[in-house]
Amino acid sequence: MNIELILFGAFALLTLLSAGMVIFARSPINSAMALVSTFFFLAGLYVLLWAHTVAVLQVLVYAGAIMVLFLFVIMLLNLSESPSRGKPTLARILGGAATVGLLVVLGIALSKLPAGPPPSMGIEAQATFGTMATLGQVIFTQWLLPFEAVSLLLLVAIVGAVVVAKSRI
């Protein structure tokens, strides 16, 4: 029982608990708050996977920017408390059954993977894996065109959001 396994177990349990709160919370505000904590625990899991840069991006972009956007919209719409959760219709029962079926299939498929620890890396590979410098080098050499395409996508998204949400141009 080493410290990494304990940390993984704690983060995994807390992630699943927060995700359950996102789904089952009554008001959207509570869902959003649970989603923020889910993102933080997932960032911890990313650090355990040596993806430090992605963990930082997770906290900055997801838990910061996207969640602020969500909270802003929730406050703007000023929703009244949602009424009852509604009766279990046929569509909901089928949805739950489909989810359980997918989980079973995925679990069977993933349990066939080798269960051993991940391959160990050399000292110099450990020092560079997942750092900002390595990621930047890969993005700006092999993946430069997709990177620029993503910046164009974000520009289009900004303009589109303004056009859609504005009442009168």
Added chain:
Amino acid sequence: MVPISYYLLLAAALFCMGMFGVLVRRNALVVFMCVELMLNAANLTFLAFARMHGDSIGHVSAFFVIAVAAAEAAIGLAIVIAVFRSRGSILVEDIRTMKH
């Protein structure tokens, strides 16, 4: 060392929870949040495989997923605001103009 299959099982569970929320919840905002959960499950899978193969491509993919999720949130929330302004409700059961 934690086996990679633990991470993959956790990602599968997270994805299924997101899918359950998308299928069952009525509030469009909560449906969006559950889509974010599913995207994060995909990210966790990418990063687990990147760790398994010692390759940075998984990190690049996760970076692109985060960027696309930001764009999706901006557009989706703008659509939610527009729908709420014209219909007065964001319950997905009330929005069925395009059904049939």
